Amino acid sequence: MPxxxxxxxxxxxxxxxxSQAGAETLHDAIHLAWQADPRLSSFHADAFAARKEAKAAxxxxxxxxxxxGEYLDDHFIGSKVGYTTYQGGINFPLWLPGQSRAIANExxxxxxxxxxxxxxxxxxxxxxxxxxxxxxxxQQETIRNLRHADSxxxxxxxxxxxxxxxxxLSGSDNEAIVAEKxxxxxxxxxxxxxxxxxxxxxxxxxxxxxxxxxxxxxxxxLDGRNMALNVERDPRVRLAEAIRSVSxxxxxxxxxxxxxxxxxxxxxxxxxxxxxxxxxQVGVQIQIPLPSAARNTPMEMKAVRAMAAADRDAxxxxxxxxxxxxxxxxxxxxxxxxxQHSEATNVALQKRANDLENAWKVGEVPVIEYLRARRxxxxxxxxxxxxxxxxxTAMIRMMLLTGETP
Numbered sequence: 001m002p003x004x005x006x007x008x009x010x011x012x013x014x015x016x017x018x019s020q021a022g023a024e025t026l027h028d029a030i031h032l033a034w035q036a037d038p039r040l041s042s043f044h045a046d047a048f049a050a051r052k053e054a055k056a057a058x059x060x061x062x063x064x065x066x067x068x069g070e071y072l073d074d075h076f077i078g079s080k081v082g083y084t085t086y087q088g089g090i091n092f093p094l095w096l097p098g099q100s101r102a103i104a105n106e107x108x109x110x111x112x113x114x115x116x117x118x119x120x121x122x123x124x125x126x127x128x129x130x131x132x133x134x135x136x137x138x139q140q141e142t143i144r145n146l147r148h149a150d151s152x153x154x155x156x157x158x159x160x161x162x163x164x165x166x167x168x169l170s171g172s173d174n175e176a177i178v179a180e181k182x183x184x185x186x187x188x189x190x191x192x193x194x195x196x197x198x199x200x201x202x203x204x205x206x207x208x209x210x211x212x213x214x215x216x217x218x219x220x221x222l223d224g225r226n227m228a229l230n231v232e233r234d235p236r237v238r239l240a241e242a243i244r245s246v247s248x249x250x251x252x253x254x255x256x257x258x259x260x261x262x263x264x265x266x267x268x269x270x271x272x273x274x275x276x277x278x279x280x281q282v283g284v285q286i287q288i289p290l291p292s293a294a295r296n297t298p299m300e301m302k303a304v305r306a307m308a309a310a311d312r313d314a315x316x317x318x319x320x321x322x323x324x325x326x327x328x329x330x331x332x333x334x335x336x337x338x339x340q341h342s343e344a345t346n347v348a349l350q351k352r353a354n355d356l357e358n359a360w361k362v363g364e365v366p367v368i369e370y371l372r373a374r375r376x377x378x379x380x381x382x383x384x385x386x387x388x389x390x391x392x393t394a395m396i397r398m399m400l401l402t403g404e405t406p
Contacts, residue, residue, distance in 0.1 A: 025210075025212045025213050025216075026129075026130075026133065026212040026213070026214065026217070026396070026406050027405055027406060028212075029129050029133070029202075029206050029208075029210075029212045030125070030126045030129050030130075030405055031405075032205075032206040032207060032208070033125045033126075033128070033129050033205040033206050034122055034125060034126075036205065036206065036207055037121065037125055037205075039121050040118055040121055040122070043114050043115075043117045043118040043121065044114075044118065046110070046111075046113075046114035046117070047111050047114035047115055047118070050107050050108070050110040050111035050113075050114055051107075051111055053103075053107035053110070054104045054107035054108050054111065056107075057100055057101075057103040057104035057107055058100060058104055061092055061093050061094070061095075062093050062094075062095050062099065062100070062261050063093040063261060064093075065090055065091065065092045065093070066090070066091050066263070066265075067088070067089070067090050068088060068089045068090070068091075068267075069087070069088040069089075070085070070086075070087040070088070071084075071085070071086055071087075072084065072085040072087070073085075083271075083272075083273045084271070084272040084273070085269065085270070085271050085272075086269070086270040086271075086272075087267065087268070087269040087270070088267070088268055089265050089266055089267035089268065089285060090265055090266060091263045091264060091265025091266075091285055091287070092263065092264055092265065093261040093262070093263050094261055094262050094263065094264055095261070096256055096257060096258070096259070096261060096262075097256065098252075098256040099253070099256040099257055099261075102249065102252040102253045102255075102256045103253055105249045105252065106246060106249035106250055106252070106253050108249075109242065109245050109246030109249045110246055112242040112245065112246070113239065113242045113243055113246055115242075116235060116238045116239035116242045117239060119235035119238065119239075120235040120236055120239050122235070123235050123236075123400060123401075125205070126400050126405065127397065127400060128205065129202075129205060129206070129212075130393060130396050130397065130400065131393075132198055132201050132202050132205070133202075133211060133212045133214050134214060134389055134390075134392070134393040135198050136195060136198040136199065136202065136211045137211065137214045137215060137389050137392075138385065138386060138389045139191050139194050139195040139198065140195065140211065141382075141385035141386075141388075141389065142187075142191045142382060142385070143188060143191045143192060143195065145378060145381045145382055145385060146184055146187050146188045146191065146378070147188060148381075149184055149374065149377075149378045149381075150181060150184040150185060150188065152374070153177060153180055153181045153184065153374070154181065156177060156357075157177050157178060157181055160173065160174050160177050160367075161174065173366070173367040173368075176367055176368060176371060177367065177371065180371050180374075180375070198211075199211065214389065214392050214393070214396075215388065215389070215392060217392055217395070217396065217406060228402070229325045229328075229329065229398075229401055229402060230402075231318060231321050231322055231325065233402075233403060234321045234325075234401065236317050236320075236321055237314075237317055237318055237321055239317075240310075240313050240314040240317035240318070241314055243310050243313065243314070244307075244310040244311060244313075244314045246310075247303070247306045247307045247309075247310040248307060250303050250306060251300070251303035251304065251306075251307055253303075254296075254299045254300045254302075254303045255300065257299070258291045258296055259288075259289045259290065259291045259292075260289045262286070262287055262288040262289065263285075263286070263287040264284070264285070264286055264287075265284070265285040265286075265287075266282070266283075266284060266285070267282070267283045267284070267285050268280070268281070268282050268283075269281040269282075269283070324401075325401065328394065328397055328398060328401060329398075331390075331394045332391075332394040332395065332397075332398050335387065335390050335391040335394045336391055338387045338390070338391075339384075339387040339388055339390075339391045342380070342383045342384040342386075342387040343384050343387075345380050345383070345384070346377075346380040346381050346383070346384040348380075349373070349376050349377040349380040349381075350377045350380070350381070352373055352376075352377065353370075353373040353374045353376070353377035356369060356370045356373040356374075357370055357373075357374070
């Protein structure tokens, strides 16, 4: 069955969200993190520099022209002949065949690498924001559940304390309730501390410690979207392919740079000597270096090693992304089932805890049984909250991998 059919069928069963305001909040948090990410600015600078290098590779000359000048005079050594020579010239480096095009292609390849790095960094940052939001939301739900259980035990503890003072309740039962309440308050303190740490991480990325409303997103945001996971569209695969392409371009540069660039120039020489039959000469100067294996072989082999490494990394990147896509897809499908079962378990155990509370109040069950039931209900509520957060996170991760920002 195509992935899009899965998503459409799942979205009909998902819990309804509140509104698109929550989605905009998470959307804004991701964009704030992108704006504050210094690596993105660096990649933009890399892309700009690569474009300038590509333009420079289309210049007339691969290097700067050179101007030379000489002056010779025998008067400095005391000669009476009076021989003086003025000599000057200018020479220009020349492109080797195909060298300019190869260098321009390499620069354009570096621009593609910088652009791909930008997209990868955006994906990594967005996933980091979603992960922190998921962790913060789970801690918020944990605190809410613990405080609810603590409030219920607080009401019971007040009643049992009075009953204990009146001799209507044993000391062990009263101490069991007090100990359970103290345990809950300790867990609340730990959860609050963990939440503060996550807020600090969010503030470092976005500049604000506000937690985006993850749970307001509903499965209906998937309606009408192309949610098919395509490995070739993944930024990490595109980056690996861009690096592979630029490695081939670098090899072409090495192949078209067998010798240093030859130079062509014009020289003018003026000689002044008594009764000389000539005084001025004009000539052409050509410099053509000869190829050297000691220079060329290491340069080409370095490019060959870079191509081999790029091919390897491209294959490994594609395998890694394919594995991740399968895991994300499986997690997305299973998270809804887990959520449904955990919600049903939570409802049943909450009802059982309430029934045992009423039974304990009339003396039908001991307090330990009630506390066990209340503890089981709390854990079931925690699992339901966790399943809800996991499902929302899996849905958003699916969107991010398809290039969508919630």
